[in-house]
Amino acid sequence: MKPSKVYQQIAALKNEKRHGFAVLLDPDKISSGKMEHFARLCNDAGVHFVFVGGSLVLDHEISKCIHIFKEHSSIPVLLFPGNPAQVCREADALLYLSLLSGRNADLLIGQHVVSAPMVKGSGLEVLSTGYMLIDGGVPTTVSYMSNSHPIPADKSDIALCTAWAGEMQGKHLIYMDAGSGAQTPISAQMIRKVSSNISIPLIIGGGIKTPEKVRENCEAGADLIVVGNAIEKEESLIRELAAATRI
Ligand SMILES: CC(C)=CCC/C(C)=C/CC/C(C)=C/CC/C(C)=C/COP(=O)(O)OP(=O)(O)O
Ligand SMILES: O=P(O)(O)OC[C@@H](O)CO
Numbered sequence: 472m473k474p475s476k477v478y479q480q481i482a483a484l485k486n487e488k489r490h491g492f493a494v495l496l497d498p499d500k501i502s503s504g505k506m507e508h509f510a511r512l513c514n515d516a517g518v519h520f521v522f523v524g525g526s527l528v529l530d531h532e533i534s535k536c537i538h539i540f541k542e543h544s545s546i547p548v549l550l551f552p553g554n555p556a557q558v559c560r561e562a563d564a565l566l567y568l569s570l571l572s573g574r575n576a577d578l579l580i581g582q583h584v585v586s587a588p589m590v591k592g593s594g595l596e597v598l599s600t601g602y603m604l605i606d607g608g609v610p611t612t613v614s615y616m617s618n619s620h621p622i623p624a625d626k627s628d629i630a631l632c633t634a635w636a637g638e639m640q641g642k643h644l645i646y647m648d649a650g651s652g653a654q655t656p657i658s659a660q661m662i663r664k665v666s667s668n669i670s671i672p673l674i675i676g677g678g679i680k681t682p683e684k685v686r687e688n689c690e691a692g693a694d695l696i697v698v699g700n701a702i703e704k705e706e707s708l709i710r711e712l713a714a715a716t717r718i
C-alpha cells in the first residue's frame with residue numbers, strides 16, 4: 472500500500488528542512504467534551520498533525536473524539552495505536568507501528584496479520600512506521616505494555632542500526648520514543664546520529680516539555696516532534712512549543 476497525502480506532508484518537512492509539531496491526544500485524558508476546545512488550541516498554535524491513541528486506552532470514544540476534532544479543525548489526524556482495537560476510519564492516516572526495538576514477535580508482525588483485513592478495508596492511509604523505544608529513565612506505560620526493553624539511552628549505535636534495518640525493510644517513517652512521560656527525553660546526540668544517516672523522516676517524542684528542548688531536537692535533525700503529557704498539564708504550552716519548531 473503506497474502512502475500518499477499525509478506522508479507527503481511529513482516528507483515535505485524533511486525535504487524542505489522544516490520541522491513539524493504534533494500533539495498527542497490521549498482519549499483517556501482529553502475526553503470528547505474537550506475536543507472542540509483542543510481543536511481550536513491546535514488551530515491557533517499552527518500544529519501540523521494530531522496523533523490519537525495510547526498504549527492502553529480505556530475510553531471507547533476514539534471515533535467520537537476524532538469526529539468532533541475534525542468538525543473544528545483541518546489538521547490531519549494520525550492514529551497512534553497501542554493495539555488494533557484503536558483503529559478507526561475517522562482518522563486520516565494510521566501509524567502502522569512495528570516495535571523494532573523489542574523482540575516481541577506479536578508487536579513486530581503478529582498483531583498486523585490479525586488486523587490486516589480490518590486495516591486494509593479501513594481506507595486509511597497506512598504509514599509503515601519503525602517504532603523504537605529509547606530508555607527515558609523511568610518505566611513507561613509503553614515499555615510495560617509491550618513487555619520489551621527499550622534501547623539504552625547512550626547506545627546511539629544500536630539506535631542507528633535499528634533505524635537502518637527499518638529503512639532497509641521499507642518503512643516509511645522512523646519514530647524514536649522515550650515513552651510518554653519519560654524523565655529524560657532522547658538525547659540530541661542520538662537524534663543527530665540517526666537523522667544524519669537515514670533518508671526517511673524521523674519522528675521524536677517522549678518527555679519533551681520546553682521550547683528549548685523542541686529547538687534542540689529540531690537542530691539535531693528531528694523532522695517531527697510529538698508532545699502529549701506536557702500539554703495535558705499546561706495547555707497554553709501548545710502555542711510555545713509549536714512556535715519553537717519554526718524558529
Ligand atoms: C497492528 C496495529 C494496528 C497495532 C499494533 C501497534 C503496535 C505494534 C504497537 C507497539 C507498542 C505500543 C503498545 C505502542 C503504543 C504507543 C503509544 C500510543 C504511546 C502513547 O503513550 P502512552 O503509553 O499511552 O502513555 P501514557 O502513559 O501517558 O498514557
Ligand atoms: O507524553 P509525552 O511524554 O510528551 O510523549 C509523547 C509521545 O512520544 C509518547 O509516545
Ligand SMILES: [Mg+2]
Binds near residue numbers: 651
Ligand atoms: Mg496513554
